[in-house]
Amino acid sequence: MAEQKKYSKPLPHIDEESRPWWEALQRHELYIQKCRECGATRYYPRALCTQCLSERTEWVRCAGRGKVYTFTVTYQNQAPGFRESLPYVMAYVELDEGVKMLTNLVDCRPEDVKIGMPVEVVYEDVTPEVTLAKFRPAR
Amino acid sequence: MSLSRKAAVAGAYEHPTRFAPDKSMFQIMAESIRGALADAGLTIKDVDGLCTTGIGMSGMGIVGFCDYMNLTPNFVDSTSIGGSSFVAHTAHAAAAIAAGLCNVCVVVYGSTAASSRFAIGTGGAGGGGDPCDQYELPFGPTTVGSYAMVAQRHMHEYGTTSEQLAEIAVTMRLHASMNPVAKYREPITVEDVLASRIISSPLHLLDCCIISDGGGALVITSAERARDLRKKPVYILGTGETVRHVADGHRDFLEIAAAQSGRLAFERAGVTHKDIDLAMIYDSFTITVLATLENLGFCKRGEGGAFVQGGRLRFDGELPCNTDGGGLSSNHPGMRGIFLVIEATRQLRGECGPRQVRDCNVALVHGTGGTLGTRHSGATLILSNQ
Numbered sequence: 211m212a213e214q215k216k217y218s219k220p221l222p223h224i225d226e227e228s229r230p231w232w233e234a235l236q237r238h239e240l241y242i243q244k245c246r247e248c249g250a251t252r253y254y255p256r257a258l259c260t261q262c263l264s265e266r267t268e269w270v271r272c273a274g275r276g277k278v279y280t281f282t283v284t285y286q287n288q289a290p291g292f293r294e295s296l297p298y299v300m301a302y303v304e305l306d307e308g309v310k311m312l313t314n315l316v317d318c319r320p321e322d323v324k325i326g327m328p329v330e331v332v333y334e335d336v337t338p339e340v341t342l343a344k345f346r347p348a349r
Numbered sequence: 350m351s352l353s354r355k356a357a358v359a360g361a362y363e364h365p366t367r368f369a370p371d372k373s374m375f376q377i378m379a380e381s382i383r384g385a386l387a388d389a390g391l392t393i394k395d396v397d398g399l400c401t402t403g404i405g406m407s408g409m410g411i412v413g414f415c416d417y418m419n420l421t422p423n424f425v426d427s428t429s430i431g432g433s434s435f436v437a438h439t440a441h442a443a444a445a446i447a448a449g450l451c452n453v454c455v456v457v458y459g460s461t462a463a464s465s466r467f468a469i470g471t472g473g474a475g476g477g478g479d480p481c482d483q484y485e486l487p488f489g490p491t492t493v494g495s496y497a498m499v500a501q502r503h504m505h506e507y508g509t510t511s512e513q514l515a516e517i518a519v520t521m522r523l524h525a526s527m528n529p530v531a532k533y534r535e536p537i538t539v540e541d542v543l544a545s546r547i548i549s550s551p552l553h554l555l556d557c558c559i560i561s562d563g564g565g566a567l568v569i570t571s572a573e574r575a576r577d578l579r580k581k582p583v584y585i586l587g588t589g590e591t592v593r594h595v596a597d598g599h600r601d602f603l604e605i606a607a608a609q610s611g612r613l614a615f616e617r618a619g620v621t622h623k624d625i626d627l628a629m630i631y632d633s634f635t636i637t638v639l640a641t642l643e644n645l646g647f648c649k650r651g652e653g654g655a656f657v658q659g660g661r662l663r664f665d666g667e668l669p670c671n672t673d674g675g676g677l678s679s680n681h682p683g684m685r686g687i688f689l690v691i692e693a694t695r696q697l698r699g700e701c702g703p704r705q706v707r708d709c710n711v712a713l714v715h716g717t718g719g720t721l722g723t724r725h726s727g728a729t730l731i732l733s734n735q
Contacts, residue, residue: 222483242598253598254484260597280505280602280722282497283550284489286471292489300494302602302722309598312723314488320550325505342487 217336219291224340230269231255235341238333240272242309253309274331275348276305283320299323303345317346353618356443357575357582358732359453360389360568361694363673367532367561367680370464374404375417377459377564382418385566390579391453398424398445398454398569400438403684414457424451430592430726431718432631435567435687437728440588442569452570456690459564460682467683470557470633471548481595485723493557493634495720497549499602500636504551506603506651511551513654514635515542518555518677520662521632525674527664527704532561533678556635558676558685565687567694583694586711587618587731594724606727607644607715614729615646620711622647625731627696627712628668629689632675638662641715642670645729669706672696686716690730697734710734 224232231254234241244251245259246266258265281301287293299315301323315323316332328348335341362384364377372380378401386392399422404410411427424445428437435458442454470493503509519539525531537555545554575582589610594600615621628647632638639653647668648656662670673679673692680688693712695701711733719725 219489220486222487223478224483225480227480228483250597251599254481254595256480280498280502282494282501282552283547284491284494285546285550286493286548287489287491288471289489295489298489300488300490300498302498310595310600311598312485312488312490312595325501336487340487344488 221337221340227257228255232340235333235343238341240274240331240343241269242272242305242307244268244270251307251309253311270307272305272307276303276329276345278315278323278325278327278329279304279310280325281315281323283323301345303329314344315346316344351617352443352447352588353586354572354584355447356569357572357584358439358567358690358694359570359575359578359580359582360385360391361691362388362566363530363688363691364459364564365530366563367530368463369461369562372461374459374461375414377461377562378414378457378566379418381459381564381566382455382457385455385568388580389568391568395453396420396422396455398422398442398451400426400442400454400456401458402427402429402434403458403460422451424454430728432633432684433686433716433718433726433728434684436690436714436716436730437590439567439569439585439690439730440590440728443585443588446569446571452574454569455566456569456687457564457566458684458687460684461562462683463560463562467560490723491549492720493552494549495722496634496636497552498722499640500551502602503636503640507654509639509654511543511553512539513658514556514639515539517632517635517638517657517662518542521671521675521677524664524672524704525678527702528674528679531674531679532559552634552636558633558681559678561680561682563680563682565691567687567690581698581734583697583732583734585730586620586733587614587616588729589613589617590726590728592724592726602722603640603650605640605644605721606717606725607641607729610727610729611645611715614731618731620731624711625668625713626709627672627693627706628670629693629712629714630670631686631689631715631717632671632677633717635677637717637721638670640721641717645713645715664704664706672701672704672706684718686718686728689714689716693732697732
């Protein structure tokens with residue numbers, strides 16, 4: 211039997227504030243938050259709206275589409291898990307819902323990445339408990 | 350109440366070491382304090398305020414350092430906002446002195462980053478367990494990568510080139526060649542920068558600050574007292590500090606903390622850009638300098654690429670910048686904000702020999718701490734010998 215390769219990159223420290231968001235990712239659903247008082251959107255998830263401090267929060271399901279806002283191809287990172295996967299692309303993706311999120315771009319050659327490029331979410335189940343939202347060129 | 354000219358830098362000392370495997374961080378700090386007090390003509394018994402950070406993980410390392418030095422100051426500040434901390438400390442010390450909280454405040458820094466083989470920029474972000482970390486660390490952020498994303502966006506929006514960024518590194522190296530204690534003194538060309546390997550695109554190895562050991566200290570006291578001391582006072586005219594972050598996912602990453610801290614410092618100092626004879630700009634990476642100059646208002650947003658070309662930032666140029674060689678060539682022990690204030694002080698006193706800026710009377714110092722493409726701090730000082 212092939213030896214199970216251990217996932218060695220950092221895993222999120224999930225807390226009570228963030229658990230609904232991470233649980234949604236396990237279901238392969240991506241959400242941002244919207245304040246029910248003032249309508250401000252926010253990512254990453256938090257209990258209170260930063261604009262009016264209301265805790266009346268709506269979870270808005272994202273279509274999982276966006277554009278590359280900026281990116282970098284990382285050629286040097288000595289941290290375990292990443293040093294074995296160089297080069298990799300780290301990027302901010304601006305979701306159609308209007309927030310930027312830090313992520314990795316996958317399923318494409320680093321030299322083909324361009325700012326403004328349309329991308330779509332791919333859900334990477336890295337452990338039984340954790341799914342990461344990464345992005346690939348839109349198909 | 351204005352802080353302008355209430356306090357002054359009376360002593361400054363840069364530890365000459367760039368590699369000190371035989372010394373502890375605290376020894377480097379103690380030697381730096383000794384040097385700065387000698388420069389001011391004061392003794393350790395005169396010190397009743399202390400500012401430092403970067404010690405240990407507990408957040409209260411300043412207490413351990415007071416123990417090491419056997420100090421019991423009336424004012425302590427361990428504001429920890431990254432490499433800009435010591436620029437902010439200088440402002441806080443000035444405010445504390447103006448408010449009567451202390452009389453002689455030492456700002457001190459030391460680090461053995463190089464001899465401890467600490468990968469400052471490419472070690473992978475450790476994270477302090479903050480809520481934001483869980484949304485970032487799984488994707489492999491590095492310090493250099495965060496700045497690189499700002500550079501990439503700047504290139505996209507304004508056509509800024511790697512050649513233009515390289516010009517900054519070339520200028521810093523020229524300055525380092527005139528600084529006997531700089532770590533790298535051999536001149537480089539734009540071609541050398543472009544030929545160095547990419548660390549995190551679009552930044553090359555020579556777009557990145559070096560890693561060294563080092564330390565330094567400043568002595569801050571009232572303007573009145575400074576006038577009676579050994580060296581010509583360097584007055585603190587204006588200060589500003591703030592932070593920028595991902596802003597709920599709505600951030601414009603080309604607008605950095607310097608826009609706000611710079612505006613505050615200029616307003617409070619009552620001077621304009623035309624008055625600035627020297628700019629000491631934290632150069633963790635070449636893009637840091639370009640973005641900071643734009644955000645401080647020395648040129649318009651998007652014009653930084655052209656602005657840094659043609660020798661403008663040379664010691665004999667229109668806006669001399671980082672005349673010690675900066676973090677790109679002289680020293681970078683991890684948080685180099687204090688060296689910005691030290692070199693500005695030396696320039697305003699006319700102590701810089703071959704790299705001395707002519708008629709240097711007003712200097713701007715800007716420290717950036719943290720990572721530009723995620724969250725960072727900015728602290729600005731405007732200093733003058735008049």
